[in-house]
Amino acid sequence: RYAALDVNHLADSSWFYLHINPGVSAIDIAKSKIKVKSFPNPVSENLVIEYCIPINFTNTKIELLNVLGSLVESKDLEKGTAQVSFDVSRLQNGVYFYRILSDEGVLLTQKVVVNH
Numbered sequence: 001r002y003a004a005l006d007v008n009h010l011a012d013s014s015w016f017y018l019h020i021n022p023g024v025s026a027i028d029i030a031k032s033k034i035k036v037k038s039f040p041n042p043v044s045e046n047l048v049i050e051y052c053i054p055i056n057f058t059n060t061k062i063e064l065l066n067v068l069g070s071l072v073e074s075k076d077l078e079k080g081t082a083q084v085s086f087d088v089s090r091l092q093n094g095v096y097f098y099r100i101l102s103d104e105g106v107l108l109t110q111k112v113v114v115n116h
Contacts, residue, residue: 033054034051034052034053034054034100034107034108035051035052036049036050036051036052036100036108036110037049037050037051038050038098038110038112041112041113042112042113042114042115043088043112043113043114043115044088044089044114044115044116045087045088045089046085046086046087046088046089047064047085047086047088047098047112048083048084048085049062049083049084049085049086049098050081050082050083051077051081051082051083051084051100052080052081053077053079053080053100053102053107054079055079055080057079057102057103057104057107058102058103058104059076059102059103060076060077060079060100060101060102060107061074061075061076061077061100061101061102062074062075062077062084062098062099062100062101063098063099063101064086064096064097064098065096065097065098065099066094066096067094067095067096067097069097072091072096073086077100086098088114089116091114092114093114093115093116094113094114095111095112095113095114096111096112096113096114097109097110097111097112098110098112
């Protein structure tokens with residue numbers, strides 16, 4: 001229990017309870033601020049991923065993975081708003097995933113379907 005005191009008007013002071021949720025970390029809050037849009041999906045030739053990453057993330061990159069989790073391609077990402085593309089015309093049809101990572105961990109994972 002905490003008190004908020006108005007030293008000039010003690011009658012206006014109040015008590016409040018502060019609840020801290022230990023299950024929510026700073027990285028969880030920051031992850032919620034990442035904006036990503038990929039198109040087209042399904043894709044046949046060129047996958048475009050537009051993103052907005054807060055500047056507080058370090059060494060941010062994007063990885064394209066096959067359905068088994070093997071790395072297909074990786075690219076470094078700039079901070080802020082930008083876009084990156086992957087040429088998927090050489091890949092087999094199927095389900096792939098891209099994930100955005102930083103030194104803080106995996107920030108986002110999304111599914112994409114390649115269909116020629």
